[in-house]
Amino acid sequence: MTRVIKARDLFTALVTVLALVPPAASANAGSTSLTAHDDDQARWTGTWETAPSGTAPALPGASIRNVVHTSVGGSAARVRVSNRLGNAPLQLDAVTVALQEWGRPMSPNAAPGSLRVATFAGRRSVTVPVGQDMVSDPVDLPVPADANLLISVHTSADSGPATYHRSAFQANFLAREGDRTADEPGTAYTVTLDNWYYVTGVDVLDAPAAGSVVALGDSLTDGTGSTYSANRRWPDLLAARLRTLPAYRRLGVLNAGISGNRLLLENGGPSALTRLDADALSRAGVRAVIVLEGINDIKGTPEQTDPLAIEDAYRRIVERAHARGIRVVGATITPYGGYSAYTERREAIRLTVNAFIRNADLFDAVVDFDAAVRDPADPHRILPAYDPGDHLHFNDTGMRALADDIDLDTLLL
Structure with a gap:
């Protein structure tokens, strides 16, 4: 062409430089709160995204392991979580990031030694206001290109309808009870989900990309x-x-x-x-x-x-x-x-x-x-x-x- x-x-x-800096979302699209390193946005590149498509019933007390695929790699990661379509504040008690065990795209197991805790303004838990996204602090995990990440979230409270992406065309996993976000073996994740819950983006730091x-x-x-x-x-x-x-x-x-x-x-x-x-x-x-x-x-x-x-x-x-x-x-x-x-x-x-x-x-x-x-x-x-x-x-x-x-x-x- x-x-x-x-x-x-x-x-x-x-x-062009402005194109590298994510501006705030407009009011009619749901506001976005970027909590990590707003003064250094040009070093971050989006590697994966999904768009919120609606809501599903909340899964209080459960842990959800979302499987997402990177396009480019970087020296660290940050995760975007969303309550854009919810009707009550979303309390996430824990969020972790890990590499999926290599060569097993249908597995809930993390690659040994790769699991990291994601924090938000230094805290392990985060409350996401109605209509907003929030972005984690940098997660010290080198992220390869063309790889699967496991982003696990746990909420103990019923925060109302969950913002999710309905059609992931990807096997994701549910552990019915307890905070299993820090589990490397995924044996507790006994249910397969066809949706991505709460997680809507991953950025990487210093990607070899424009x-x-x-x-x-x-x-x-x-x-x-x-x-x-x-x-x-x-x-x-x-x-x-x-x-x-x-x-x-x-x-x-x-x-x-x-x-x-x-x-x-x-x-x-x-x-x-x-x-x-x-x-x-x-x-x-x-x-x-x-x-x-x-x-x-x-x-x-x-x-x-x-x-x-x-x-x-x-x-x-x-x-x-x-x-x-x-x-x-x-x-x-x-x-x-x-x-x-x-x-x-x-x-x-x-x-x-x-x-x-x-x-x-x-x-x-x-x-x-x-x-x-x-x-x-x-x-x-x-x-x-x-x-x-x-x-x-x-x-x-x-x-x-x-x-x-x-x-x-x-x-x-």
Whole structure:
């Protein structure tokens, strides 16, 4: 793909340093409290993210071991915990970070000697206010790239609905009783969870990278259709490509996909416009955002019948990102012919929106996912080789096609 350069890129170059400093989230997205080293943000890079998608019943007295996958490594870590969607203060009595035992992605066991206690302003426990995220102090644990971390949390109190990410496509673990966060062997973690609880981000210190890129999207980005617990979502595969670059061109990759997410309506979690600051623009070291959103606005209930509304949402995302010196890559909406919600009228809207993405000169660059995955013999459908069977999402091969279609040079000036 040809790189798209515009006059405003000169402005972006002048404020590159600002792109490395996560600003405060806007009020309508839920506020963010960064408690650790605000004066040294440029040394932190986002290595993993998930976006809060809703709430689940609290699990008082239990311990949850979240398994997360790094994109870049660093000399230390810090953890972001969230009560953004809760309705009462969240009391976390203990949080720990460890490396998962090597080569066993379905294991709750920590690598021997790797478990560390995370503190918040020097304390082992933390109370997270309603509507906020909080970030831990630096955790003295060297973090490899392309590795699994175990982030274990325990709360003894019922703090009301738990902020969580519904569709992790990753095995996480529950110990039903007691604080088991400091356990290296995971024998107490007898229940498997398909969700991430409370934990929404990991940053690393002094990463050999120029910053991070956020993938803002829906289930196509979240990972529906990819292999469970294998980290084969297209953002994971993009991270693998970026790791081959020199450090000054390398980026961490943050997955802000939410299954069912929409640009305009609060369905399948907060809308992309509502959560933009908290899930994308305020993350550590963010330099660019890739936007793959819109199919749920077109095919959802209620459906969006006016393409101009979708186009206006893209404009608002770009304006807000550019105000912070962050590049925006627009991704065309992929085909879904054969899916149960497909109609010719909705397809016409998709094609109109895609023409806008390609031709409106709005984005800093465009990645044409539609062209990369459609069936030349029937361009309203994705290629059968990429289809997990529902004609909307992507299997591992399709995820690879999406990741490979991104021109890495468009992510940085």
